[in-house]
Amino acid sequence: NAGVTQTPKFQVLKTGQSMTLQCAQDMNHEYMSWYRQDPGMGLRLIHYSVGAGITDQGEVPNGYNVSRSTTEDFPLRLLSAAPSQTSVYFCASSPLVRPYTEAFFGQGTRLTVV
Amino acid sequence: DQQVKQNSPSLSVQEGRISILNCDYTNSMFDYFLWYKKYPAEGPTFLISISSIKDKNEDGRFTVFLNKSAKHLSLHIVPSQPGDSAVYFCAARPPQGATSGSRLTFGEGTQLTVNP
Numbered sequence: 001n002a003g004v005t006q007t008p009k010f011q012v013l014k015t016g017q018s019m020t021l022q023c024a025q026d027m028n029h030e031y032m033s034w035y036r037q038d039p040g041m042g043l044r045l046i047h048y049s050v051g052a053g054i055t056d057q058g059e060v061p062n063g064y065n066v067s068r069s070t071t072e073d074f075p076l077r078l079l080s081a082a083p084s085q086t087s088v089y090f091c092a093s094s095p096l097v098r099p100y101t102e103a104f105f106g107q108g109t110r111l112t113v114v
Numbered sequence: 115d116q117q118v119k120q121n122s123p124s125l126s127v128q129e130g131r132i133s134i135l136n137c138d139y140t141n142s143m144f145d146y147f148l149w150y151k152k153y154p155a156e157g158p159t160f161l162i163s164i165s166s167i168k169d170k171n172e173d174g175r176f177t178v179f180l181n182k183s184a185k186h187l188s189l190h191i192v193p194s195q196p197g198d199s200a201v202y203f204c205a206a207r208p209p210q211g212a213t214s215g216s217r218l219t220f221g222e223g224t225q226l227t228v229n230p
Contacts, residue, residue, distance in 0.1 A: 004157075031216045033216075033217070033218075035220075040123070040222055041222060042118075042120075042203060042220035042221050042222045042223055043158070043203065043205075043218075043220040044220070045217060045218070045219075048217060058217070090157055090158065092218075094216045096210065096216065100146055100163065100165055101216075102148055102160035102163060103148075103160070103216060103218060104160070105150075105157035105158045105159070106157050107155075107156060107157045108155075108156070108157050
């Protein structure tokens with residue numbers, strides 16, 4: 001039972017480069033989301049999706065794009081990396097049909113932009 | 115506007131004693147509250163939750179209390195064990211919607227250290 005899988009675990013980018021953080025879940029959850037964790041700021045929501053073909057912005061969406069072509073996958077794209085995007089990124093999923101259910105998190109991607 | 119706040123960045127307790135972690139929120143629309151535990155280099159893992167219709171939920175050594183009038187919740191760990199040393203995040207969510215999904219708002223986290 002894999003749950004939520006994120007790749008890569010670590011990444012170093014140069015300023016201006018682009019990359020995609022992958023997230024896949026095998027629990028058939030409708031809801032998926034991306035968070036970033038920065039010291040002293042908890043986890044902040046970047047983008048989320050309530051199902052295939054439907055995405056919306058969270059609290060800190062600038063500089064990131066998402067798409068949701070399948071239920072399983074929810075990639076996060078950095079268009080032009082900036083040092084301010086150095087962070088730990090977490091993907092999460094949860095079912096929508098059960099209202100009081102926790103979100104399941106991946107192991108995280110530690111991104112450094114130099 | 116920080117809607118969920120954990121005012122204590124760190125807490126240190128002795129093994130066997132009670133750990134009390136606190137969380138305050140400002141949005142009265144929140145109806146579901148969760149606590150997550152996070153070890154270094156791992157993702158957050160769900161610990162315990164409470165819906166707004168309850169004031170207490172217990173699961174083994176962990177109990178969450180909700181005081182809606184004060185917009186305050188707390189996590190009690192009794193007895194505390196060294197393996198409980200981790201960062202604890204409080205999270206809150208408004209009623210789940212077809213378009214809003216399960217948006218969680220997190221607090222800043224509290225680093226709990228349980229000393230042997």
